[in-house]
Amino acid sequence: MASSSSNVASAPASEPVRAQLQGAEADALITSTDPEHPANLICELCRDFYTLGWVTGTGGGISIRHGKHVYLAPSGVQKERIKPEHIFVLPFAQSSVPKPGSQRDFLRIPTRVGLKESACTPLFWNAFTLRSAGACIHTHSQHAVLLTLLLGKSAKSFRISHQEMIKGVRLGGSGKTLRFFDTLEVPIIENTADEEDLTEGMAKAMEEYPNAAAILVRRHGVYIWGNTWEQAKIQAECLDYLFEMGCKMIQAGLPLVGDD
Amino acid sequence: MASSSSNVASAPASEPVRAQLQGAEADALITSTDPEHPANLICELCRDFYTLGWVTGTGGGISIRHGKHVYLAPSGVQKERIKPEHIFVLPFAQSSVPKPGSQRDFLRIPTRVGLKESACTPLFWNAFTLRSAGACIHTHSQHAVLLTLLLGKSAKSFRISHQEMIKGVRLGGSGKTLRFFDTLEVPIIENTADEEDLTEGMAKAMEEYPNAAAILVRRHGVYIWGNTWEQAKIQAECLDYLFEMGCKMIQAGLPLVGDD
């Protein structure tokens, strides 16, 4: 039970206490020989994303929703070295966004001392609840960050058209794919001192831009989601390609929208 | 038979129905312990091309003609994760260009639900029929796309000379290799909303430029072919090198043709 675990805050009396799993029952959630089990996939994908420069220096990560469970990487650790036993598991519920710092609601908390759940948890939740996403990727890709700088402080979004790679991005991240002549638009929100304080701004941008497949965070990175981990990864690759191309086009003085 | 397979459209009565292979007979086409069998090679090469940034976000791919069979990767899937059992096989015939969306003529269709043959099929066919190619590679390399943007909308081709790497490219893609002092010319065609609509434009460019070893598609990528998969890959590497060098030379204000 949560209250018997030393690294779990006691729940106030006014809030319901959920059953936190322990030992073998908890480990069963993250133990599988299937390489596509979320606990294995998160480790593999984090290694891949590290190679792409998306999650160096512990930045970024991925969360996967698997049925009624959400799998999360820990915070502040080397993402390319995560192992399944380091994965956090939360029950998924539309109504409850987990609060960073409180591990009250977790089904599984890694036993290794010092591991904390990702500060991105409530931001991943935005994708799960507002877009019914099955996975959400967060990167600190330099292409995303440099793009928000090159576009300038007054730019509220990144817009680009007439690029084949636009066709790999879906309306709202989970709808049908865009067409070559469509204009892709990704809103940009301002960064905050603490990652969890981005939650409201990200939710607001997702509501204002219902067709957006991602949210750029100025001087920080990007959040990208999809119905499945495959669709989230495919869109992350297409969008990162377009962010990089956008940087090069701005630097070469080429217009981002239209085909001139 | 095709009509008994749930993910194959029934052929209209007015068209001849070919024998589609099923089960073990179909799988024999893609099962081999030889790493150079097309079904194995396509998987390996797609992983390599992913690392080079040529086929991220499901874009691009490779098709190999092996005797009387053509091997194709599926469309819209992560190219670096393809397995031999995902490969489509078509009979090769000069006269019949397979229509995208119709799987009537396929010898083997993967049984995994949701796999579609590559939309590039008729474009690969251009290389097989107009150049007798044995393999055709399609990439979304940023070097190819940026080059078509830097050259400007009025440029009908990319021309470069006096580069050692030109010597790795063959006349028409399948003839003798170019010399250092030759001018390499790669035509650029405009992109279309749907990939199969490029078929005619690509064929026209191949006829207008019989010495061209590749066709650039503005804001999209490039198609490159060769007598064998080795020659297609070697030329893809030489051309991508020259596209990258071309971008750098344009940005540095250096002339692409001549040795000044």
Next chain:
Amino acid sequence: MASSSSNVASAPASEPVRAQLQGAEADALITSTDPEHPANLICELCRDFYTLGWVTGTGGGISIRHGKHVYLAPSGVQKERIKPEHIFVLPFAQSSVPKPGSQRDFLRIPTRVGLKESACTPLFWNAFTLRSAGACIHTHSQHAVLLTLLLGKSAKSFRISHQEMIKGVRLGGSGKTLRFFDTLEVPIIENTADEEDLTEGMAKAMEEYPNAAAILVRRHGVYIWGNTWEQAKIQAECLDYLFEMGCKMIQAGLPLVGDD
């Protein structure tokens, strides 16, 4: 004993002679099946750093302090091909900075002919003694070197703010992490003809900038440390990211400090 080993200089009579380990006793210091043992880690991390372009051409490296022992890579060898048996081991003492060229104080000297201890040894010692660091990384990253050139000869430090990746860097390299709005400052010292002659300049800069997590060396590279090898590596990745971003921002005419 040291005096019986042919590749160890005899200690002058006026200096105390330490016991140098030989044979199995010496090898026990670098033999472990634990991949996180310093002798194994240094080899693995050097391979990783090579891939990142930090230690090509034998440049750069890492030293790890493990209890009362300091582990060092050899000098002038291919860092991506180091094996545990090539590792030097020194006793750690605050008071004694080992002099390059003298192997008198070493606990273990590799038996392979021609291996010399890293010329960076006294610079790593600065991190161990002045910051109580547990590990110190030295890179020749082009981002670090180009940054010192782009900032110009009069710049005494690199300053940047409003970047999410700043949050992965610690006050003084071993204190609490910086915040998004903090300004990160990394002092730049001038290079010297011989690496060991940087020792004093690096120590002086560390004293003048007690909050600095690293020291840039103009036209040379950077020294970065942390309480543990993990913290040193995380900070090296965050700082290298910021050095690269700094170069791009300077080249794009963007201010490094502030959020305009």
Next chain:
Amino acid sequence: MASSSSNVASAPASEPVRAQLQGAEADALITSTDPEHPANLICELCRDFYTLGWVTGTGGGISIRHGKHVYLAPSGVQKERIKPEHIFVLPFAQSSVPKPGSQRDFLRIPTRVGLKESACTPLFWNAFTLRSAGACIHTHSQHAVLLTLLLGKSAKSFRISHQEMIKGVRLGGSGKTLRFFDTLEVPIIENTADEEDLTEGMAKAMEEYPNAAAILVRRHGVYIWGNTWEQAKIQAECLDYLFEMGCKMIQAGLPLVGDD
């Protein structure tokens, strides 16, 4: 004997015929379980160089002199896929530079049809005879090629000073290492239509610049050598780093020589 092998040209009566090895005797030259045997090393290093972008599209390669034998990769094949059985072996003699196209003097010729010895053979021989080198590396690195373009047609050499990485380069390629304050100079020769026609120009530049550790070939690449394969590789990495840094400095308007 040479005359009994179908892919070996008959020697004219006026020239001495050497004994060419056949079968098991020939294969013994390239068969070893030692990863540092030249036949194994050439394959491993070509894979590494491919990853660095030095030998894509079959360009570039490495030759290693091992006692009285010289090991060579074949020409025009994918360098990252070479196997030991594809390696050519020549006897080493100061006086005889092998002529491209003639395989008369070879000790071992691979039996796979279509393999030709590298067209770089006489250029590697320059390094072996004029500098007593033990290994010679040829790359088509874009950094080398772009540098020769950015320096302009009138530049007869690349000169750079005040870079730490200069210290990894040796006087003449095989002497003592340069110092930080030394000016590194690499001559640039003009490219020719055929690779073997570079032989004389390369030899002339090596005589004019006895301290040069490499020869740049404009619009083509670079030849780099060393006493051993390790020294050749280390210098290739240091020089490629300096070529890349040189390009960036020229593009940023920074002087290459001096420390302003």
